[in-house]
Amino acid sequence: MSALTLSILAAFIIIAALFSYAALIEGWRLFRGDGRLRLTEAVGGQRLTLPALDTERAARDAARATRRCLSCAAHARCDEILAARDWKALREICPNSAYIDRLRTPLSG
DSSP: OOHHHHHHHHHHHHHHHHHHHHHHHHHHHHHSSSOOOHHHHHHHHTTOOOOOSSSSHHHHHHHHHHHHTOOOOOOOHHHHHHHHTOOOHHHHTTTTTTHHHHHOOOGGO
């Protein structure tokens, strides 16, 4: 085998290993989690309500927000913030801050 072929093969193996590692870590985080959807706690704690899922857009937005919440790496910090009801701090760490802000002004949508 030529040096170029070996270099390409090595690069492919490294990239495949990195993708496999990332998938393993993400899967571990999802299966190890407690299953709580902190999004509903964050929304309810601010006296907001989740929208009715009567349109495709509303359902898609809620599904994306749910995915972001479940795959977030800051669950421990989020739990502390939710317990303290510190909504400013939540805005700084929550990947759903924009979604929650849209719930405050439903006509902006």
